[in-house]
Amino acid sequence: MVKARKFVIKQAFNGVPKKEDFEIVEYELPPLKDNEILIKSEWIGVDPYHRGGAHLQTVPYDQFGYQVGVVVQSKNLKYPRGTKVVSFEGWCTYFILNPNLPSRHQFFYDSIYKLPDLQGLPDSLGVGAIGMPGVTAYFGFLEYCKPVAGETVVVTGAAGAVGSLVGQIAKIKGCKVIGFAGSDEKVKWLETELGFDKAINYKTADVYKALKEAAPEGVNCYFDNVGGEISSAIISQMRLRGRVTVCGSISAYNEKDLFDYSTLPKATIIQPFVLANQLKVRGFGYLYVGFSRWSEAFNELTKWIKSGQLKAPEHVTEGFDNLYDAFVGMLAGENFGKSVVKV
Template sequence: MVKARKYVVKQAFKGKPKREDFEIVEYELPPLKDGEILIKAEWIGVDPYQRATAHYMKVPYDQFGYQVGLVVESKNHKYPKGTKVVSFEGWRDYSIVNADSPPVYHNFNNTFYKLPNLQGLPESLGVGAIGMPGVSAYFGFLDICKPKAGEVVAVSGAAGACGSIVGQIAKIKGCKVIGFAGSDEKVKRLETELGFDKAFNYKTVDIVKALKEAAPEGIDCYFDNVGGEISSAVISQMRSNGRVSIIGSISAYNEDGLFDYSTLPKATIVQPFVLANQLTVQGFTYSNVETSRWPLAFDDLTKWIKSGQLKAPEHVTEGFDKVPDAFVGMLAGENYGKSVVKV
């Protein structure tokens, strides 16, 4: 028998998640059946969507999410011992998965597959730039914004897992890129390390004024991770036929009623700008992307990272006991790049 541990959300989050909202449950795993594999987690990803999804989960529930793991025992010839896999087994150190019929999770797709060929890159990227966040950035930006060389791209949450990738893809496509982040240090790193043409600390600048100075010609594409007043300000500065990809609303995730209109914070209306400039505004989640298309993103992202065209910054926390701390810290903006936990 293998002893396993998992994190359970024992009480609904009230505002910002707290460590005491979680508890570790220890349990024994049964012997493997035909078709099953035993996975030992090596890297666990913590992401903003886990906070958003919590709004419609009923407690208690096992904390879900992507992890990179090692097959340590197998009764499935397709996944022999030593195989590396990506699964949606969440915050647990050992898992049993029927590899021929992996579990289906509500509103999530591609939740079990072999780790892509990373060509020597860190395996942690399997829950980051060459995983779900990379897929979200790649298709959420390219499919919706359809950037053209010479256009101006604005990115909110630019120092996070998706935003940092989107800004660099935009540069690869020949665009001018402006990013917004939550600290002066992040702003500096966006400009000096990731090649953003200009970055701003949204907490300390007048966003409209900053955009008028940085991009007097206006914004063509906006990749929105944040929502709220930041986004209203950016949208007010967009040019005719601009495109907006809404991939997140981090500014409201800690509100008690994320999907309750009456309790959400209010922001300046954007309809006059959408109408006058004939903007295209579209929401996106990675589950919009057919599983068969994921390798396209993986191949390009791997190629760009290997060539040095794209950097994949990570904020690494060590230890299974630190997973909730990494999650809380990520939501507080402590991370630069993708937040991952080394188990």
């Protein structure tokens, strides 16, 4: 018997998740059945959607999420021992899957897929730049915003897993890039390390005035990870036929009920600007892209990273027991790039 451990959310979050909302449960896994594989977790990603997705769950529930693992026992010929895999099994040390069966998770296309050929890059990128965040940045920006060289692109949550990639992809495509982040350290990092043309600390700057100065002719593309008043200020400065990708709403994730209009914070209306400038505003999630197309993004992102055109920054936390700390630290903005835990 193999002993496993997992994080269970035992009570609904009220505001910022608290340590007492979680419980680490130890249990024994049964022997493998035909077509099943036993996987040992190696890297677990922590992302804002873990908080946003909590609004759709009923407690208690196992903490979901992407992770990279290795097959340590197998009764499935397609997944021999030693195979590296990506799954949506979340915060656990070991687990059993039958890859022939559909996923039981509403956020995941399949129960498991083999880790892409990373060409010598770290396996951890399988939950980052060459995983779900990379797919989100690649398709959400290129297919929804449809950038053109010379255009001005704005990204909120610019120092996070998705935003940091979007800004760099925009530079690869020849755009001027302005990023918003929550500290002076991140502002400097975006400009000096990732090559953003301008970064702005939204906590200390007047967002409207700072953007007016940074982009006096207006904004063509806006990749929105945050929502709220900052988004209203940015959308009010969009140019004719501007494009907006709404990818996240981090500003509201800690509200009591993300989908209860009466309890959510209010922001300045954007309809006059959407109408006057004929803006295209579309919501985007990685599930909107057929899984068969993910390899397209993986191949291009790997090429860019290998060539040095794209950096894949990671904020690494060591130890399974420290997953909670990594999670709330990410929600508080402590991470530079993708937050990932080495199990």
